[in-house]
Amino acid sequence: MHPAPFTVEATDGAARAGTLELAHGAVPTPTFMPVGTRGVVKALDTTDLEALGASMVLANTYHLMLRPGGDVVERLGGLHGFTGWSGPFLTDSGGYQVFSLEPTITEAGAEFRSTYDGSTVHIGPESSMAIQQALGADVAMAFDHLIGLPAPREAVREAMERTLRWTERAMAVHDRDDQALFGIVQGGVDGELRAESARRTAELALPGFGIGGLSVGESAAERNAALDACIAELPAGKVRYVMGLGDTEGVLDAVARGADLFDCVWPTRLARHGKVLTAAGDYNIRTLANVEDGRPLDDDCGCLTCRRHSRAYLRHLHRTGELTAHRLLSIHNLHYTLEVLRGARVAISEGRFDGFRAGVLAARA
């Protein structure tokens, strides 16, 4: 087990700025991990990610075990050798697919119909761990049971308890020294279950903690209350990763509550759908309003896309289905998201996070 030491360098209220040390480098927090499910951030390559200043990338166990297979990736040098990304990686355990693909769940694990060829595939806490160790990310996530909300309290408790049992099973088989294993807090939007899940997961003495099961149908107020309940029970000296959260308002809410790490398809998926994230508010590039607009996507943005291309050109590319549109908008949206968190980090260290956050939100409104 890699210890993944986390140093809190500054705090401002509950918000904190820190550094997470991993086998492939240090990650300044708070920060955002672009999602590269199949070993690639859709439409981008590793040089794009380097230019963006991304410090860590996420990949997915379920998808990579099916294609090309964990063993193939392992023989090609693990995720780092295979993809060419030399910075830190985190692999999700396949737990999200328990939610999104609705497999049959038993105590042993989850039984899926493969999304690629329809064959039956099984993932349990041990097999997810084995595949993640083969993939060789800096951080592996324990296989968890994630359910959509709203859900009956008993179902939320059952998923939470199962996640705890599965996490202990994952720990029992994990043995890579260059890889950290994070546990995942569940509990829906029930404050008591969240607190209990966080407390019992923290007792497992893992190097970091995911806060999972959010952004699955609950309101922002419910999500924030759930975050408060979890974070109150998690150790201050370890990293807190809010899984699957990526919109500006949601991320800033979480940073204000003491979260350090995020990942989400939000910036990249929205980019492919033509939605542009900006400091002055979000909009769709596809509309007629942009047809002859020579301005950049965002007047104040310094990203590669905004330095070189107009809204009119990007609208044209998106409308005509040119693949470059996805790359250029993904670069912009990721740059925007990373900048918000870089700004938050600086503001925390200077003791002005509340003002920073209020300014960002006001400009977007």
Next chain:
RNA sequence: UCCGGGGUAGCUCAAUCGGCAGAGCAGCGGACUGUUAAUCCGUUGGUUGUGAGUUCGAGUCUCACCCCCGGAG
């Protein structure tokens, strides 16, 4: 000038025997959060080229005219 084909939403086209004028695209709006999503959902547009006629009822049948395409001359 003659022969043939055609004219329906911004565009390309459907519409059974004469029986409530539709679709795709475009446009407009919404959704999307540990990726089965370059996706999905919703929605505004009509004097059916013009004018008469037949009929309970015409995009559809009849007549005249206008316009477009092809062929002939």
